[in-house]
Amino acid sequence: MDQFHRKLIRENYIPLTEVLKTAIEDVCTQIWTENLISERMKDTILEKANPRKQAEALLDLIVSRGPDAFDSLYKVALNHELYVMADIMRPDLKPHHKVVENRDALDQGQQASGGQ
Numbered sequence: 711m712d713q714f715h716r717k718l719i720r721e722n723y724i725p726l727t728e729v730l731k732t733a734i735e736d737v738c739t740q741i742w743t744e745n746l747i748s749e750r751m752k753d754t755i756l757e758k759a760n761p762r763k764q765a766e767a768l769l770d771l772i773v774s775r776g777p778d779a780f781d782s783l784y785k786v787a788l789n790h791e792l793y794v795m796a797d798i799m800r801p802d803l804k805p806h807h808k809v810v811e812n813r814d815a816l817d818q819g820q821q822a823s824g825g826q
Contacts, residue, residue, distance in 0.1 A: 715780040716773050722798045726769060729795040731761035740786050746775055
């Protein structure tokens with residue numbers, strides 16, 4: 711991970727921890743399946759006393775996991791709909807949000823146009 715990304719994580723450590731703790735088990739599992747951390751690292755993180763400590767352990771570890779670690783964590787955040795985390799990590803792309811179709815509005819628009 712480059713210095714810029716390490717600094718970004720350090721400067722946003724508390725808000726990143728707060729968001730990450732809400733999905734820490736799923737995030738750890740996905741990062742493990744992508745071979746960013748070992749099974750032993752995953753187990754060590756998840757053995758921590760509570761989700762906050764687990765999130766802190768993951769952030770502490772992720773900064774040492776190579777040049778692709780930041781981008782991998784960002785993609786995992788998006789995959790788990792941790793949009794506040796994604797906004798912090800990539801402010802140049804914010805706002806991150808789930809695309810939601812308003813089905814009723816779509817159906818009304820089709821009815822108004824004759825169903826086409």
